[in-house]
Amino acid sequence: MRVRYKFWLEDGEHVFGEGLFELLQEIDRRGSINQAARSLNMSYRQAWGQLKKAEGRLGERLLSTRVGGETGGGAELTPAGKWFLQRYRQFRREAGEAIEAAFQRHFS
Amino acid sequence: MRVRYKFWLEDGEHVFGEGLFELLQEIDRRGSINQAARSLNMSYRQAWGQLKKAEGRLGERLLSTRVGGETGGGAELTPAGKWFLQRYRQFRREAGEAIEAAFQRHFS
DNA sequence: CACCGCTATGCTGGATCAAACATAATGAGG
């Protein structure tokens, strides 16, 4: 038996969660939505939809994108995107550890 | 912006979570699945299904039930049910508080 | 013996959420 969990940020509606976190992280690393999506084993369509929705709800751009050109185009995080990514990474780590610790204390 | 979260216990599959917790708590308080379900604003059908599934996966009875009689019947927690209820209540509180605290630290 | 409140289940239609498919457009380079 083990504990599972998920958390996310809301502002009325779902705004930022695990999926978006991993996606941004991978885009930051690889420089394109497409490659990030593939590396996370999801479709470009899905990744793009998630990003679009989040940006709409945040009222803020997370990515700046380019179309065409040598590499076909690409994406990189805006300052707001980077801010979220880092904040969330830290939060996520601490929250996850706390949950695991509480689980250990009470079960097992 | 606020944080939302859920957690649950798995043993391969989902075994015990928020829904079941509230349900057990209410059954413990009221002495019947039916009344517990109504007070939680869910159908008896739904409550019963949840309980049944959980018991199946745990391989353990959480309730002992009576059918017929003066009050029509009723349900009360087995020792295993009480054990889960109390453990989970404590775990849940601590985990929730830890998550909120981490959220405060990193956002807001 | 009819009634009441409860346990105990089956079934079916809807609703929501994800996956798959399709297509347009961009801009550097051969």
Added chain:
DNA sequence: CCTCATTATGTTTGATCCAGCATAGCGGTG
């Protein structure tokens, strides 16, 4: 001007979960 990798969307199909309806049986009580 054609190819290539990418952004950018619409649409459609499928799958899965949830809600509501229906029904049966039990055992006190009036």
